[in-house]
Amino acid sequence: MxxxxxxxxxxxxxxxxxxxxxxxxxxxxxxxxxxxxxxxxxxxxxxxxxxxxxxxxxxxxxxxxxxxxxxxxxxxxxxxxxxxxxxxxxxxxxxxxxxxxxxxxxxxxxxxxxxxxxxxxxxxxxxxxxxxxxxxxxxxxxxxxxxxxxxxxxxxxxxxxxxxxxxxxxxxxIMKDAMEFYKKKSKDYSNVLEKLSIKGSKFVLATIHRQENTESATVLSEIFEALGTINKKQPVVLPLHPRTAGRLKEYKIETDVVVIEPQGYYDMIQLLENCTMVITDSGGLQKEAFFNKKQCIVVREETEWVELVEKGYAKIVGANKKNILNTFKEFLNSNVKYDEGLYxxxxxxxxxxxxxxxxxx
The missing domain is CATH 3.40.50.2000 (Glycogen Phosphorylase B;)
Structure with a gap:
């Protein structure tokens, strides 16, 4: 064969x-x-x-x-x-x-x-x-x-x-196929919402891991200051990448957001399905947010998924506290229609x- x-x-x-x-x-x-x-x-x-x-x-x-x-x-x-x-x-x-x-x-x-x-x-x-x-x-x-x-x-x-x-x-x-197939199973395999005591609650899902955001104490501090401010309005749930965990410790950056271990796929699906929006520098998570009809704040200076920005599903804000907070407010009050056939x-x-x-x- x-x-x-x-x-x-x-x-x-x-x-x-x-x-x-x-x-x-x-x-x-x-x-x-x-x-x-x-x-x-x-x-x-x-x-x-x-x-x-x-x-x-x-x-x-x-x-x-x-x-x-x-x-x-x-x-x-x-x-x-x-x-x-x-x-x-x-x-x-x-x-x-x-x-x-x-x-x-x-x-x-x-x-x-x-x-x-x-x-x-x-x-x-x-x-x-x-x-x-x-x-x-x-x-x-x-x-x-x-x-x-x-x-x-x-x-x-x-x-x-x-x-x-x-x-x-x-x-x-191909990630659309994965989301459609595994989403049906996620409720049976995940209890992450119960473990975090956030079932039925409003919360923001965030991930930060890219080199351009983690290799500078100033940049990483700016991002986490924004997340901390948002956390006072809605809990920010942050599955913490090992690289980011190391840099937070090295730079002595403290945070009040809900820090959790990196999650399995079923748990991430449940977090995506139930959050109000996503804040990330991940390419994959931008699309996974879209697949779950959630707007995404992109903490980068550019994105490969330009169609998400063009259609209003995502917004590029960079590592800028003011831009992150302004977009958070904007997305809380927005209502967009999702193009099911986009991918x-x-x-x-x-x-x-x-x-x-x-x-x-």
């Missing part, structure tokens, strides 16, 4: 991978081999997703984390290459824009194995972001680019990708068929 190797390493990739793994298993036309790079090593950011979402157990766990970008990516390439030489898959599937994404794509391409990049074509146009570098390089060396939006297609066209021997598709966003339908099935086509090409 022909093989598909899937590279996973971070929370959003576990979620996206779960959708495709389920389809590969149901079709039973290819053997899937999962490599977990270990980029997210906290149990609540990694293992719990495999347990809850019934993702097939990784055949390989590289346990590579806590290193600089160069060291992490380099070690991943070396380790993944060895596995690919042994397994000899027809294609390697990578998701998103992490170091795991780029490492998997480079390792495969260097030894002549086809690459499929899921969530291709996104651009922040901020080259200081490691994720931007990862996604651009991965797009350029892939054989199949699965784009979530028309804007992603347009970005690739403007960069000249129509001149390359690459298959480009607008499939939609496609049956996305995982479409991606699977395109991968099958590339394998058999």
């Amino acid at each position: 022909k093989k598909i190797v899937t590279i996973l390493g971070a929370r959003p990739q576990f979620i996206k991978g779960a959708v495709l793994s389920r389809i590969i298993s149901e079709k039973n036309e290819f053997e899937e081999i999962i490599i977990h790079t270990g980029q997210h090593f906290d149990k609540n950011m990694s293992n719990i997703f495999f347990e809850e979402m019934h993702i097939p157990k990784p055949k390989y766990n590289l346990d590579i984390n806590g290193l600089s970008h160069g060291a992490m990516t380099g070690r991943m390439i070396e380790s993944i290459e060895k596995i690919l030489l042994d397994e000899k898959p027809e294609i390697v599937v990578v998701f998103g824009d992490t170091n795991s994404t780029l490492a998997g794509a480079l390792a495969a391409k260097k030894i002549g194995i086809k690459v499929a990049h899921i969530e291709a074509g996104l651009r922040s146009f901020n080259m200081s972001m490691p994720e931007e570098v990862n996604r651009i390089l991965t797009d350029r060396i892939s054989n199949l680019l699965s784009c979530p939006t028309q804007k992603a297609i347009d970005n690739l066209r403007e960069e000249g990708f129509v001149n390359f021997d690459i298959e480009i598709y607008k499939h939609g966003d 496609g339908k049956n996305v995982g099935e479409q991606i699977y068929l395109s991968i099958k086509k590339i394998i058999n090409k």
Whole structure:
């Protein structure tokens, strides 16, 4: 049986991978081999997703984390290459824009194995972001680019990708499939609202983890001052990323918000479904907010999901206390209609068929 190797390493990739793994298993036309790079090593950011979402157990766990970008990516390439030489898959599937994404794509391409990049074509146009570098390089060396939006297609066209021997598709966003499938189960598997004693209460869901927000004491203080002010009006529930936890301690920043451990997917769905709005610097959570019909305050200077901003579902505020607070007030009093078809339908099935086509090409 022909093989598909899937590279996973971070929370959003576990979620996206779960959708495709389920389809590969149901079709039973290819053997899937999962490599977990270990980029997210906290149990609540990694293992719990495999347990809850019934993702097939990784055949390989590289346990590579806590290193600089160069060291992490380099070690991943070396380790993944060895596995690919042994397994000899027809294609390697990578998701998103992490170091795991780029490492998997480079390792495969260097030894002549086809690459499929899921969530291709996104651009922040901020080259200081490691994720931007990862996604651009991965797009350029892939054989199949699965784009979530028309804007992603347009970005690739403007960069000249129509001149390359690459298959480009607008499939939609695979995270929508995940949300639709697992949302039905979340109430049975999650008791997070009861544990936090917030069932039936109004609260704001927040996550902060990006390098540009956590590597400066001034920037991180500004964000947490805003969250603290909002917390006096509505409780702010903050699943705390390990990087942010370390920086808060290092910078001696104290907060009164409701700090909790990183949550599993079912718990996050329940938090999203019941919050009043979302404040985040995460790309994935911006869309998950939309899927749950919640407006999102984006604590960044740009977003890859420009359609969310254009349609009023999200607003970019930067790490600016005044902007965060003003947008919080604005969103409390706003009422928007959500475009159900914005990110496609049956996305995982479409991606699977395109991968099958590339394998058999």
